[in-house]
Amino acid sequence: MSLPDPAFDRRAAALLRAAANDLKRDDTTAEADLGLAPGTFAGLTSGEQPVDLALLGRAAEVWPLNERDLLPGHDDTSRRVRIMRAKESEASSRVLARGGDDYYEYRDTAMSRVASYRPEWIRMLQPVDDNDADNPAVRWNRGHLLYQFTYFVGPVNYYYRWQDRSVCVPMETGDSVWGLPFAPHSFTARSTDEPAYILALTYGGDLVGDAQRELAILGNAAAHQAKLTPDGGPAALLRSFLQARAVTVEELARRTGLSAGHLAVLVDGDRQPTGAERAQLAEALGISERDLLPPSTRTDGGVVVQRSATAHRWHYPADSPAYRFTQLAGDASHPHTTALETEVLARSAEDTAWLSTYQHSYLYVLGDQPVRLLWEADGERYEEELQPGDSAYLMPEVPLSFVRTDPEAPPAQVLLLRIAGAVLPEVRHALGAMPEGGIERYVNEDRLWYSKEGN
Numbered sequence: 001m002s003l004p005d006p007a008f009d010r011r012a013a014a015l016l017r018a019a020a021n022d023l024k025r026d027d028t029t030a031e032a033d034l035g036l037a038p039g040t041f042a043g044l045t046s047g048e049q050p051v052d053l054a055l056l057g058r059a060a061e062v063w064p065l066n067e068r069d070l071l072p073g074h075d076d077t078s079r080r081v082r083i084m085r086a087k088e089s090e091a092s093s094r095v096l097a098r099g100g101d102d103y104y105e106y107r108d109t110a111m112s113r114v115a116s117y118r119p120e121w122i123r124m125l126q127p128v129d130d131n132d133a134d135n136p137a138v139r140w141n142r143g144h145l146l147y148q149f150t151y152f153v154g155p156v157n158y159y160y161r162w163q164d165r166s167v168c169v170p171m172e173t174g175d176s177v178w179g180l181p182f183a184p185h186s187f188t189a190r191s192t193d194e195p196a197y198i199l200a201l202t203y204g205g206d207l208v209g210d211a212q213r214e215l216a217i218l219g220n221a222a223a224h225q226a227k228l229t230p231d232g233g234p235a236a237l238l239r240s241f242l243q244a245r246a247v248t249v250e251e252l253a254r255r256t257g258l259s260a261g262h263l264a265v266l267v268d269g270d271r272q273p274t275g276a277e278r279a280q281l282a283e284a285l286g287i288s289e290r291d292l293l294p295p296s297t298r299t300d301g302g303v304v305v306q307r308s309a310t311a312h313r314w315h316y317p318a319d320s321p322a323y324r325f326t327q328l329a330g331d332a333s334h335p336h337t338t339a340l341e342t343e344v345l346a347r348s349a350e351d352t353a354w355l356s357t358y359q360h361s362y363l364y365v366l367g368d369q370p371v372r373l374l375w376e377a378d379g380e381r382y383e384e385e386l387q388p389g390d391s392a393y394l395m396p397e398v399p400l401s402f403v404r405t406d407p408e409a410p411p412a413q414v415l416l417l418r419i420a421g422a423v424l425p426e427v428r429h430a431l432g433a434m435p436e437g438g439i440e441r442y443v444n445e446d447r448l449w450y451s452k453e454g455n
Contacts, residue, residue, distance in 0.1 A: 010047045010444065011072030016059075017045035018445040019070060023063055026448060033062050046446075068213075074113045080377040080398045084110040086389030089121060098139035101126060104187075109199070110391035115360040117203035117419050118146065119391070124156060124189035124196045131190075133159055133166040143182035146202035149329060149339055150177045151415055153366070154196035159186040162301035174308030174341065176329035181207065183302040199364055203419050205334065230297060234278070235269030237292050241285050242267070255284035295333040304329050308341075315345075322346040322353035323402070324411075336420030344371055344414060347407035354399045358428070359418035361394040370405040371412035396421065 020030045020041075027041040034041075035058065043049040056067045076082060092108040107121040128137050138159055150158070152171040159168050161184040170190065171177075179185065189196035204212075215223045228236050242252065249267060253260040258280065265271050266281075273281060273292070282289045298304050306329035315321035323346070328339035336359060346352035352374070363386075365371055370387045376399045385405055386392065394400055404412055431439055441447070 005074075006047075008072055008074060009050050012051040012070070013045050013047040014444045014446065015070050015072055016051050016055075017447070019059070019063070019065060020045070021445065021449040023065075024449075026452075034058050076113045077393070077395060079375075079380070079382055080395040081375060081382070081384075082110055082112045082393040083384060083386070084108070084391050086387060089389060089391065095125070101139075103139050109364060110362065110393045112360075112393040114395060115203075115362075115393060115419065115421060116205070116208060117201055117360070117362060117417070119199065119201040119362055119364070119417075122187070122198050122200050124187050124198075127189045127192050127196075128157060129190075131157060131168045131170050133168040135168075135188075138168075138186050138188055140184045140186045143184045144202070145181050145207065146204050147181060147207075147334070147337075148177075148179045148185075149201045149203075149337070149417060150179070151199040151201075151328065151339075151341075152176065153198065154194050155190035156196050156198060157188045157190055158305075159188075160301060160303050161185065162303075165301065167301060169305055172308070174311075174326070176306045176308075176339065178299075178304040178306075178329040178331050178334075178337075178339075180299060180302040199415060201362060201417050203337075205337075205419075206424070209422065228294065230294075233269055233294055234272055234292050235267060237294060238267055238273075238281065241287060241291070245285055247285065252281070252284055256280040295335075297333045298331055299333075304331050306330075311341075317353050320351070320353075322351060336424065338416075338418040340416045340418075341366075342402065342414040342416045344402040344404055344412040346401070346403045349374060349401075349403055352401040352403050354401045356397060356399040357418050358396050358423065359420045360396055361398070361400065362391070362415075362417040362419070363394075364391040364415040365389060366413040366415055369409055369412040371414060372403040372405055373400065374403065375400040396423070 020026075025033060027045075028038070030036070030041045031038055034055065036044075040049070044051055044055070051070070053067075056070045059065065059070060060067045089107045089109055093105055095102050095105050097103055102125045105123040105125060109119045109121055111118060126137055126139070128135055140159070140161065152158070152175045153173050156171045157168055158171050158177060159166065160179065161167070169177075187198060215226070228240075241247075242249075249260050249263050252258075253263055256263070256277075258277065266273050266277070278289050278292050282292060306327070308326065312327040314325055316323045316325055322344075324343040326341040326343075328341055330337055330339055338357075338359065363373075365386045365388050368388050370385055372383060373386050373392060374381065374383045375394060376382070384392075402412070402414060431442070434442065
């Protein structure tokens with residue numbers, strides 16, 4: 001039996017009130033719909049009575065919503081942080097075989113229900129003596145849904161397959177890779193004399209959650225129709241908005257002052273609009289210019305390989321460095337994902353620099369030096385010493401900093417991965433446009449949408 005969670009119950013109560021408001025049900029009509037005794041709905045939406053699964057099931061039967069719409073998320077952090085010690089990680093060890101041979105040892109590292117990433121420590125158990133992508137000792141997977149960032153430690157071979165082309169990339173410590181979903185890949189060790197493992201951090205981004213559930217209902221055909229391919233360019237977006245607005249090329253010509261013939265060329269993708277034309281098109285369609293700009297990508301064969309030797313490196317802050325950052329693999333198509341190898345230069349809390357971001361943060365202590373993690377939560381400051389192999393998760397907007405445990409020891413090294421959750425720019429802009437008090441009600445709706453007494 002789970003322990004009571006007042007915060008979870010409050011979030012459930014707020015979601016129930018928000019759903020009833022959206023469906024224009026006051027307490028009396030909600031009670032009639034849900035078969036509740038008069039006067040009980042107010043207790044449910046105030047948090048005085050728990051919202052149980054039976055009630056959610058009943059609401060999903062009589063109202064046009066899903067149980068998931070009324071289920072809040074769980075917060076499994078302590079002071080907005082979740083730490084996993086190396087011993088806990090080792091205790092999660094499991095060995096998975098492929099083709100009858102032990103192939104990988106997996107260990108969990110710090111995860112949270114609040115974030116969508118799934119970070120694993122993975123050791124290669126099958127060594128190879130060549131860099132041949134067709135080596136029969138290489139056991140390929142079938143690809144998986146999640147995007148994957150991979151950080152390499154030791155002599156590891158990385159294999160990937162894209163459009164029936166198989167590639168082997170020998171990797172060394174500090175190299176990294178970012179890869180797309182459902183691309184088959186594999187890893188092997190090139191030596192048994194030194195550690196060979198990876199930190200594989202997978203995440204779903206916008207693909208998981210509501211989008212996946214919606215397309216699962218709509219089906220394969222709808223998903224194929226919805227896709228925007230990398231070679232579609234601005235024309236694919238323009239055609240999509242013309243269809244959505246039910247606007248013809250002739251009507252678009254009237255609104256923009258551009259000729260129908262020229263617009264037809266833009267719609268067909270034979271030419272890309274100039275900056276001025278893009279502004280005219282956006283104004284005519286009632287959208288933002290960025291809605292007509294497809295994301296760029298640096299992927300080659302579905303992956304971005306970043307060698308440590310050629311990576312960008314810089315000090316932060318520039319005038320009094322507390323850290324030396326190395327930019328790891330990523331792609332412009334995912335601007336809200338940041339991967340950094342962090343060398344901790346700060347010798348004291350007075351010398352360090354605070355870091356804060358809208359992204360969820362994951363960190364793993366590399367090398368053989370411990371580090372002090374400092375963070376702030378709800379007006380208080382906290383500190384934990386992290387040993388090599390320890391990992392942690394921190395919520396968005398939680399300021400953090402690192403300090404060397406031993407000021408005279410070499411700098412500690414930390415892998416720092418930042419991934420945006422569901423609060424992407426569209427949501428952030430919407431929050432910024434709300435009137436005073438709107439954000440508080442959005443986060444925790446606590447009232448009927450109108451007053452029974454009048455204004």
